[in-house]
Amino acid sequence: MDESVRLERDPVCGMMVDEWAHQVVHRGVGYAFCSLQCRERFVSAPGLYVGRKLLAPKQKGMELIKRRRMEFGVPLTQAQFVELNDALLSMMGVMTLRSVEVMVDAGCDLQRSGSETGMTVSIKAAEVSYDLLQATALQLERKIVTLNATLSNEWGEKLQRDFIHYLEQCELDDLAIRPGAQAKRDGRTRHAAFSFQRAA
Ligand SMILES: [Zn+2]
Numbered sequence: 001m002d003e004s005v006r007l008e009r010d011p012v013c014g015m016m017v018d019e020w021a022h023q024v025v026h027r028g029v030g031y032a033f034c035s036l037q038c039r040e041r042f043v044s045a046p047g048l049y050v051g052r053k054l055l056a057p058k059q060k061g062m063e064l065i066k067r068r069r070m071e072f073g074v075p076l077t078q079a080q081f082v083e084l085n086d087a088l089l090s091m092m093g094v095m096t097l098r099s100v101e102v103m104v105d106a107g108c109d110l111q112r113s114g115s116e117t118g119m120t121v122s123i124k125a126a127e128v129s130y131d132l133l134q135a136t137a138l139q140l141e142r143k144i145v146t147l148n149a150t151l152s153n154e155w156g157e158k159l160q161r162d163f164i165h166y167l168e169q170c171e172l173d174d175l176a177i178r179p180g181a182q183a184k185r186d187g188r189t190r191h192a193a194f195s196f197q198r199a200a
Contacts, residue, residue: 011049011058012038013092013134026050027179037139038092047176048133054177057133064132064171065095068164070141071157073150075102075122084126084147091143093134100125132172137164 007016008031015034022033026046033039042049049058076084076099085097104122128140141151141161151157 008032010034010038012041015092027052035092037135040139041134041136045172045176047178048172051177052179056177057175062133062175064175065129066132066137066168067127067129068137068140069100069125069127070144071125071152071154072123073152075104075124076149078121078123080149081123081126084144084149087147088126088128088140088143091130091135091140093131094140095129095131096127098127099123100127132168136168136172137161138168 006019008019009015010017010033011031013034017032017034019030019032022036022039024031024033024039024043026042029050031042031050033042047056049056051059081099085099088094088097100123101121102124103119105119130140144151151161
């Protein structure tokens with residue numbers, strides 16, 4: 001056994017990982033991550049995962065479960081969906097994936113006359129649920145595109161995706177604890193303490 005490798009807890013997903021894996025140093029402390037996905041989440045808002053004076057949301061055991069429907073640009077076959085399913089469920093924080101199916105006439109693009117036309121299942125969208133503290137819609141979409149699937153290019157769909165990215169970022173930014181934020185936000189308590197000091 002190699003005893004030179006120490007295990008560290010990935011602050012995003014909680015897995016024990018080799019201390020040298022996907023490292024980041026934040027405020028003088030080194031952190032290790034199981035994947036680039038977790039590393040990316042941490043770097044985008046460390047205050048969601050670690051805190052010094054205050055416990056960060058993740059340290060308090062918070063989960064932010066989201067459910068989204070993702071429309072494909074080109075419907076997937078069942079075999080393609082199985083591949084996508086495996087890849088997305090292997091991502092940290094992805095909980096369920098469900099296909100949204102439509103029946104298509106397999107014969108419609110081929111020679112119609114004479115040939116038997118069977119109906120086949122085609123998958124036009126997926127419904128995915130995930131923990132926003134571990135995975136964002138943007139990360140899921142990027143993964144989908146690396147699997148040679150496409151997302152709907154319709155104007156409304158693109159706009160909605162951008163809006164969701166924005167909302168998710170706002171939600172995460174709001175939850176993250178920041179160094180020094182407590183003193184500013186808690187002005188009333190500070191003032192009370194100050195008055196008490198003067199009175200004493
Ligand atoms: Zn991780």
